Each structure stands twice: as C-alpha cells, then as structure tokens.
Amino acid sequence: xxxxxxxxxxxxxxxxxxFRPLAGPGALDLLDDAALLQPPPGRELVFTADVMVAGxxxxxxxxxxxxxxKLLRVNLSDLAAMGAAPLAYLMTVSAPRDTGxxxxxxxxxxxxxxxxxxxxxxxxxDTTATPGPMTLSLTAIGHxxxxxxxxxxxxxxxxxxxxxGTVGDGALGLLALRGQVSDPxxxxxxxxxxxxxxLGLALHGIVSACMDVSDGLVQDLxxxxxxAGLGAVIEAAxxxxxxxxxxxxxxxxxxxxxxxxxxxxxMAVPPQHADALLAMAAAQGCGATRIGRFEAGExxxxxxxxxxxxxxxxxxxxHF
Amino acid sequence: xxxxxxxxxxxxxxxxxxFRPLAGPGALDLLDDAALLQPPPGRELVFTADVMVAGxxxxxxxxxxxxxxKLLRVNLSDLAAMGAAPLAYLMTVSAPRDTGxxxxxxxxxxxxxxxxxxxxxxxxxDTTATPGPMTLSLTAIGHxxxxxxxxxxxxxxxxxxxxxGTVGDGALGLLALRGQVSDPxxxxxxxxxxxxxxLGLALHGIVSACMDVSDGLVQDLxxxxxxAGLGAVIEAAxxxxxxxxxxxxxxxxxxxxxxxxxxxxxMAVPPQHADALLAMAAAQGCGATRIGRFEAGExxxxxxxxxxxxxxxxxxxxHF
Numbered sequence: 001x002x003x004x005x006x007x008x009x010x011x012x013x014x015x016x017x018x019f020r021p022l023a024g025p026g027a028l029d030l031l032d033d034a035a036l037l038q039p040p041p042g043r044e045l046v047f048t049a050d051v052m053v054a055g056x057x058x059x060x061x062x063x064x065x066x067x068x069x070k071l072l073r074v075n076l077s078d079l080a081a082m083g084a085a086p087l088a089y090l091m092t093v094s095a096p097r098d099t100g101x102x103x104x105x106x107x108x109x110x111x112x113x114x115x116x117x118x119x120x121x122x123x124x125x126d127t128t129a130t131p132g133p134m135t136l137s138l139t140a141i142g143h144x145x146x147x148x149x150x151x152x153x154x155x156x157x158x159x160x161x162x163x164x165g166t167v168g169d170g171a172l173g174l175l176a177l178r179g180q181v182s183d184p185x186x187x188x189x190x191x192x193x194x195x196x197x198x199l200g201l202a203l204h205g206i207v208s209a210c211m212d213v214s215d216g217l218v219q220d221l222x223x224x225x226x227x228a229g230l231g232a233v234i235e236a237a238x239x240x241x242x243x244x245x246x247x248x249x250x251x252x253x254x255x256x257x258x259x260x261x262x263x264x265x266x267m268a269v270p271p272q273h274a275d276a277l278l279a280m281a282a283a284q285g286c287g288a289t290r291i292g293r294f295e296a297g298e299x300x301x302x303x304x305x306x307x308x309x310x311x312x313x314x315x316x317x318x319h320f
Numbered sequence: 321x322x323x324x325x326x327x328x329x330x331x332x333x334x335x336x337x338x339f340r341p342l343a344g345p346g347a348l349d350l351l352d353d354a355a356l357l358q359p360p361p362g363r364e365l366v367f368t369a370d371v372m373v374a375g376x377x378x379x380x381x382x383x384x385x386x387x388x389x390k391l392l393r394v395n396l397s398d399l400a401a402m403g404a405a406p407l408a409y410l411m412t413v414s415a416p417r418d419t420g421x422x423x424x425x426x427x428x429x430x431x432x433x434x435x436x437x438x439x440x441x442x443x444x445x446d447t448t449a450t451p452g453p454m455t456l457s458l459t460a461i462g463h464x465x466x467x468x469x470x471x472x473x474x475x476x477x478x479x480x481x482x483x484x485g486t487v488g489d490g491a492l493g494l495l496a497l498r499g500q501v502s503d504p505x506x507x508x509x510x511x512x513x514x515x516x517x518x519l520g521l522a523l524h525g526i527v528s529a530c531m532d533v534s535d536g537l538v539q540d541l542x543x544x545x546x547x548a549g550l551g552a553v554i555e556a557a558x559x560x561x562x563x564x565x566x567x568x569x570x571x572x573x574x575x576x577x578x579x580x581x582x583x584x585x586x587m588a589v590p591p592q593h594a595d596a597l598l599a600m601a602a603a604q605g606c607g608a609t610r611i612g613r614f615e616a617g618e619x620x621x622x623x624x625x626x627x628x629x630x631x632x633x634x635x636x637x638x639h640f
Contacts, residue, residue: 028471031472031473031543031547032401032402032471032472032531033368033397033398033399033401033402033472033531033532034366034367034368034398034399034401034402034404034460034462034469035366035367035368036364036365036366036367036402036464036469037364037365037366037367038364038365038466039359039365044356044357044358045356045357045358045359045365046354046355046356046357047354047355047356047357047410047443047444047461048353048354048355048410048444049410049411049412049444049445049446049457049459050412050446051412051413051414051446051448051455051457053414053448053449053450053451053452053455055451056448056449056450056451057448077353078353078354079353079354081352081353081354082352082353082354082356084354090367090368090369090459091369092369092370092371092457093371094371094373094455123367124367124368124369125369126369126370126371126457128371128373128376128377129373129376130373130376130452130453130455131373131375131376131452131453132373132450132451132452132453132455133450133451133452135371135373135414135450135452135455137369137371137412137414137446137457139369139410139459140354141367142354144356146358149354149356151348151352152351152352152353153351211352211353212353223351227351
C-alpha cells in the first residue's frame with residue numbers, strides 16, 4: 001500500500017502521505033504490526049524517549065517543521081549525552097482533530113531534513129486523535145561500543161565543569177517569542193526551536209561524567225553532583241553566552257543559568273583532558289568552555305565576579 | 321538517587337516513587353539520559369509503539385492498574401503478531417496536573433504485575449504534565465530469530481482465515497461500561513480493560529500471514545487481503561464469540577465483527593497446517609477457530625447462515 005487506498009479511514013491516508021516516506025530499513029513500510037532491526041554487531045544499544053506537549057514544550061504556533069525537528073533533536077541530544085551514535089526512531093502522534101494536512105506535511109518535512117542530516121530513519125509508531133493539545137512522543141535508538149557509554153555518575157573532586165556551545169539561548173528564545181526579550185535577528189528563537197544535539201564528539205576516555213542540559217544549567221549540574229556525592233562551584237562570568245544572549249542584557253543572566261532547553265553537553269573533565277576536549281569541540285564547531293570545578297560538598301554554588309554567591313530563586317525547570 | 325531528594329521538583333519524586341521500581345537491567349535506575357541494552361546475540365529486534373489517550377482509547381475512570389496493564393498489553397500484542405518474544409519497554413506519560421499520587425501508584429502496580437507475568441522491564445521514558453487528557457505512549461522491544469518474523473503479507477488463495485480466542489468482547493465491554501450492553505459478571509468489561517496478548521505461539525512456518533485484531537475483524541482482515549492482493553470470505557456464524565458476547569444477543573453480532581480492542585491474532589493458514597495451529601493454541605489455552613478462507617478478489621465478504629452477504633455499514637475503528 002504505497003498510496004492512500006480509497007475507503008480506508010483517514011488515519012491510514014495520513015500515515016501513507018506523510019510518514020511512510022520517512023520509513024527506513026526494517027520499518028516494513030509501516031505496514032506491519034511492528035518493525036525489525038538487525039542490531040549493529042558488537043555494539044550496545046542505547047534508548048531514550050521524550051514527549052513534547054503543545055503549550056508546554058513548544059508553542060502551539062511554532063512552525064510544524066521545527067516542531068518535528070525539535071522532537072527528534074531533543075532525543076538525539078540524549079543519545080549524544082551517552083556518547084551514542086543515532087540509528088533510528090519510533091514516534092507517536094496524538095493530534096487535535098482539526099489539525100490540517102499542511103501541518104502534517106510540514107512536520108514530516110522537518111523530520112525528513114533532520115533524518116538526512118543526522119543519519120536516522122523512522123522505524124514505526126502510532127497516530128491518533130486527541131481532544132487535548134498536540135502530544136508527540138519519540139523513542140530514539142542509538143548504539144555505542146560496549147562499556148563506552150557516558151554516564152551522569154563518575155565526576156571526581158577536582159574535575160572541571162565544562163559545557164559545549166552557549167547556555168541560555170533556549171530560555172531567552174522562548175521569552176523572545178513571547179515578546180519579553182529583544183531578539184532582532186531571531187537567533188534566540190531559532191535556538192529555542194531548533195536545538196543542536198552535540199553528536200559526534202568522541203568523549204569516552206575524556207570526560208568522567210556527562211549529561212545534556214535540558215532543565216537548566218544549575219539544576220542539571222546538581223544531577224551530576226548528586227550522582228557523584230559531590231558539590232560544584234561555577235563562575236557566572238565564565239558561563240558561555242551567545243552574542244544575542246549578552247545583547248539581551250545582564251538582567252537575564254540568572255535566566256541563562258537556570259532556564260531550560262539548552263541541549264548542550266555538561267561534562268566533568270579531569271584537568272589533563274581539557275586540551276583534548278577543546279580540540280574536539282573546536283573540530284565539531286560547537287566549542288566548549290570551562291565554567292567551574294567539582295569539589296567536596298553537596299550543593300552547586302554560583303559565584304559572581306567578586307567571588308560572592310549568586311542567589312538563584314529557582315534552579316531550573318520541571319515539566320510536572 | 322534511590323529516594324526523592326528534598327528540593328527536587330515533583331517530576332523527579334514521582335519517577336523515584338513509582339517508576340524506578342519498574343526499571344530493569346540497562347535502565348540505569350532511570351538516572352541517566354538514556355538506557356543501555358545488550359541485544360540478545362543472533363536475534364533480530366522487533367519494535368512497536370502505541371499511544372493511548374484518556375477518553376479515546378480508555379475510559380477516564382478505568383482503574384489505573386488496568387490502564388497501565390492495557391498500555392503494555394496492546395504493545396505486547398503487536399510483538400505477538402510478529403512472532404516476537406518481549407524484552408523491555410520505554411514509556412512516556414503526559415498527565416493532567418491534578419493526577420493524584422494514588423493514580424500513579426496503581427498505574428505502576430498494574431505494570432509491575434504484568435512485567436512479572438510477561439517477563440519485561442522498564443528501560444526508560446519521560447513524564448510530563450499536560451493541560452489535556454492523560455496521554456500514554458509505550459515503545460515495546462522484542463526479539464525473534466532472524467527471518468522468522470511473521471508478516472501481514474504472505475496469504476495465498478486457498479489459505480484459511482483463523483483467529484485466536486474470541487472476537488467482539490472488547491467492543492462489547494466498552495459498550496457495557498457505558499451501560500449499553502448487559503454484562504452481569506463483568507467478563508466483557510474485563511476483556512476491554514485487560515486484553516490478552518497471544519504471546520508464546522510458535523507460528524513461524526505454520527501461518528503464512530499474521531496480525532493482531534485491534535481495529536475490528538473485518539477491517540483488519542482487509543489489511544491481510546490488500547497485503548496479498550486477495551479477497552476473503554468469512555462465515556459470520558463461525559466467528560468465535562464468548563458466552564458473554566453471545567448472551568448479549570444476536571443484535572450485537574455486527575458489533576463483534578467490526579468493533580475494536582480484541583487483540584486476538586488473525587492468521588492466514590495453509591490447510592495442511594491447521595492441525596498444528598489448533599494443537600498449539602489449545603496448549604496455550606486460547607484456542608483458535610477457522611472462520612473463512614482467502615480467495616481471488618479484493619474485498620472481504622461476510623456471509624450469514626444462508627450464504628447471503630451480510631451488509632456492514634462500517635468495517636472497523638479508526639482513532640483519527
């Protein structure tokens with residue numbers, strides 16, 4: 001069935017028109033009850049699943065192509081945080097009944113572009129109507145050499161805190177789209193809508209712990225600390241911010257430290273590996289910045305330029 | 321982190337209390353960005369994903385333990401339809417903000433019972449709030465001998481149409497819960513809430529095509545027909561109905577033929593393999609019934625006791 005057959009319900013036509021072209025090897029053209037995957041020999045598989053709800057994780061009027069791409073990218077970011085290479089994905093779509101065909105076409109186009117870019121294909125999924133907001137769930141499958149997966153645990157006192165790219169753009173981008181932050185060239189909104197998963201860095205043996213920053217830098221650093229039974233101190237002035245984030249003004253510094261949707265990698269790095277990390281991040285074009293260090297203790301302290309503790313009234317985002 | 325840490329947002333406490341106890345090998349206690357799975361050597365992996373929305377796929381007042389179990393079982397049914405053995409699953413939960421802790425506890429208890437029963441564990445997932453109805457998505461992972469997966473395509477003219485168990489209980493159970501069908505001992509409601517995935521049947525080499533009946537017998541048989549470029553004829557009187565479905569009255573026969581939520585296996589079986597299928601289905605306790613045959617053509621005809629075509633005004637369910 002490569003075309004919507006007459007007489008079939010709308011669900012099947014929708015899948016045939018928009019999702020079947022995304023299907024890759026093993027997906028069996030989305031015509032069977034399940035998909036098949038021959039696992040890459042000698043590799044460990046890596047799995048992650050994230051859900052996005054309209055009005056919670058993306059704006060209902062975000063362009064559909066960026067919604068599809070973001071759904072895929074936030075999951076690929078989790079694979080990147082584990083040091084895994086992406087392979088395939090499954091997706092479930094719960095759409096309001098009045099969702100137009102054009103929305104699905106654009107949503108699929110965003111996925112198609114990213115599939116080509118990141119080297120993944122659709123393996124399967126489910127499409128249904130919902131009386132609620134658009135709700136999208138994606139399960140990403142990756143692979144890694146056995147024993148080479150990066151973990152959140154493993155930081156040691158004296159390890160440095162490093163982060164890729166820039167922090168805060170996602171949170172400021174959301175505020176820009178709400179008209180609360182100036183974003184003359186749309187850079188911040190673009191970073192909110194199209195995060196860049198930091199795949200391709202060969203971090204095994206370089207970092208002692210790793211995760212992606214999705215719920216806010218300070219809160220997520222707290223996860224690395226708890227997993228290691230440590231504290232950490234970071235210097236606010238060292239936290240890398242984009243020119244657009246700096247142009248928004250220093251009043252937004254705390255938002256950059258605690259806002260969500262960065263999808264950069266946050267790493268514990270033994271000092272002797274810092275040069276290797278810098279070289280790799282430069283080669284990937286994302287850069288990496290040392291922002292602090294792990295130390296004995298159990299809390300994350302943020303210091304200002306004078307060495308005083310910055311008081312943050314929130315540490316990050318929860319979606320519940 | 322084996323307990324909800326003070327100061328962490330509600331999302332993390334919820335996961336720690338209810339979902340971490342479901343986590344199995346490779347889930348890394350749900351503390352990392354993704355999960356690890358060492359694929360069973362020499363096996364092909366099988367993937368399926370289904371979503372359930374409150375008010376669409378289950379009733380908002382269905383007991384939470386059966387909601388969790390049904391979410392898992394409808395996916396395991398897809399694995400069964402491919403002839404796969406279940407391994408693990410990932411799950412995303414989008415819950416209304418006012419969902420009580422007791423709901424999550426019961427939901428997880430239903431999953432825990434079924435995990436033990438079906439031999440699967442939770443590998444990962446995501447939990448978020450939604451302003452809409454409870455929306456649950458599950459990706460199930462199974463495995464099968466290479467090349468031994470059952471497919472929807474493959475039926476030949478002359479193959480018999482067989483189905484496991486009984487058909488129509490799910491649709492009548494939904495109507496019973498709405499007060500439209502009599503269900504004195506709750507059998508029908510139970511079948512709607514807790515479908516039985518037909519795992520454990522060694523159908524490779526026995527059946528020429530297979531799928532599970534989720535959207536209605538006649539519509540789903542149409543899928544097997546289209547995949548083979550064939551038609552089929554079934555005899556309404558042969559379609560196996562439970563004592564409770566028969567007691568509901570002959571007026572509901574068409575509902576049994578076209579209603580959804582059966583999760584029985586629908587198979588194309590060469591006549592010489594019928595005895596082998598019967599023996600296996602008897603050993604599994606579900607039984608199997610021959611209801612018709614595949615033939616040249618392109619439509620599914622349902623015949624009554626006099627050999628006249630039964631006119632069905634709908635073929636099955638679409639969730640879109």
